[in-house]
Amino acid sequence: MKIKVGFGFDVHQLKAGHPFVLGGVQVQHHAGAFGHSDADVLVHAICDALLGAANLGDIGHHFPNTDERWRGISSLILLEECVRLLGERGWALGNIDAMLCLEAPKIKPYIPEMKQKVAIAAGIDPDDISIKATTNETMGFVGRQEGVVAYAVCLIERK
Numbered sequence: 054m055k056i057k058v059g060f061g062f063d064v065h066q067l068k069a070g071h072p073f074v075l076g077g078v079q080v081q082h083h084a085g086a087f088g089h090s091d092a093d094v095l096v097h098a099i100c101d102a103l104l105g106a107a108n109l110g111d112i113g114h115h116f117p118n119t120d121e122r123w124r125g126i127s128s129l130i131l132l133e134e135c136v137r138l139l140g141e142r143g144w145a146l147g148n149i150d151a152m153l154c155l156e157a158p159k160i161k162p163y164i165p166e167m168k169q170k171v172a173i174a175a176g177i178d179p180d181d182i183s184i185k186a187t188t189n190e191t192m193g194f195v196g197r198q199e200g201v202v203a204y205a206v207c208l209i210e211r212k
């Protein structure tokens with residue numbers, strides 16, 4: 054069976070008073086990620102990994118930030134659309150492994166719910182989704198809590 058891997062990366066600014074959505078879950082914090090959509094950096098990295106695996110460009114190509122349809126949209130809807138695009142081309146999603154890089158808050162308690170939300174949007178079992186987190190040990194823009202970063206890899210296979 055033919056398989057392919059994909060890699061995704063995303064970064065968003067953190068701003069005081071903004072909602073903070075990660076993996077489709079509202080995280081309690083004094084600041085949140087700022088963007089054109091809901092700025093869910095984790096789901097954006099996952100979308101880019103999927104699109105990359107299928108050689109379909111990137112999230113900005115499919116959902117440009119100049120298009121008002123995507124303003125404030127839940128990124129889980131964008132993920133559903135990415136999975137649909139892959140499905141049209143005969144690809145099924147195998148597993149996802151993702152890494153969040155943020156200084157605060159601790160996101161470990163939110164991970165089970167994030168996996169559930171991403172699993173529903175991606176149409177796969179939560180056990181096939183790994184979400185992890187690290188701080189940046191106070192260094193750089195992540196360490197200063199100016200931004201949040203996510204990385205993701207995925208495997209896709211021919212249906």
Ligand SMILES: Nc1ccn([C@@H]2O[C@H](COP(=O)(O)O)[C@@H](O)[C@H]2O)c(=O)n1
Pocket residue numbers: 155156157158159160161162185186187188189190
């Ligand atoms: N925002 C974060 C960052 C980290 N974690 C969890 O804490 C562990 C230790 O992180 P270090 O960066 O100090 O190595 C890490 O392995 C995660 O389990 C977290 O939940 N949220």
Ligand SMILES: C[C@@]1(CO)OP(=O)(O)OP(=O)(O)OC[C@H]1O
Pocket residue numbers: 063064087088089090091092093097112113116117118119123124125
């Ligand atoms: C998702 C889109 C579209 O709403 O906007 P943002 O939330 O700014 O996110 P980004 O990671 O810059 O990716 C692509 C955008 O076109």
